[in-house]
Amino acid sequence: MANDQKVHHHQDGRPYATDAAALRHFLRGYFHQDLTDEYGTPANAAARFAAEAAQEEVAAVRRAWEAALAAHVGDLPGLNAHLAELGSAWLFSDESELAPVSAAFAFAKP
Numbered sequence: 572m573a574n575d576q577k578v579h580h581h582q583d584g585r586p587y588a589t590d591a592a593a594l595r596h597f598l599r600g601y602f603h604q605d606l607t608d609e610y611g612t613p614a615n616a617a618a619r620f621a622a623e624a625a626q627e628e629v630a631a632v633r634r635a636w637e638a639a640l641a642a643h644v645g646d647l648p649g650l651n652a653h654l655a656e657l658g659s660a661w662l663f664s665d666e667s668e669l670a671p672v673s674a675a676f677a678f679a680k681p
Contacts, residue, residue, distance in 0.1 A: 590638070591657070593631035597624075599658035606661050613661055614671030621675050633676035640669060 601616040603609075610616035621629050643650035650669075651662045663669065 590631045590635035593628050594635035594639070595657045596628075597632045598654060602654070602659040602661040604660045612671070613663070613668060614675055617672045617675035621678070629676055633673075636673065636676060640673070 597617075597620055601610070601620050602613060606613065606616055610619060620632070624632075639650060639653055643653060647663055647666055651659075654661070
């Protein structure tokens with residue numbers, strides 16, 4: 572997706588397929604059962620992804636990540652369930668873990 576294109580979302584806040592597919596790919600590749608052994612924290616996994624992936628893919632993941640957070644404000648179990656549906660093996664135990672993951676994606680252009 573080109574950086575100058577507007578991102579469109581479903582009425583419930585979910586991004587359309589391109590961003591969701593990028594988030595699914597990220598979650599399956601980095602938020603797997605060996606996350607702690609391989610990266611230590613979800614933020615470290617996200618930072619590794621941001622360093623290794625193309626900027627366009629990082630931007631797509633960031634948009635989908637932000638949409639997921641916005642759709643589940645104050646609902647950590649709901650967010651965990653949504654991310655698990657997309658392929659995440661990681662379960663966040665505290666909302667304070669979310670901001671460092673978001674920060675790892677911060678330098679990608681929208």
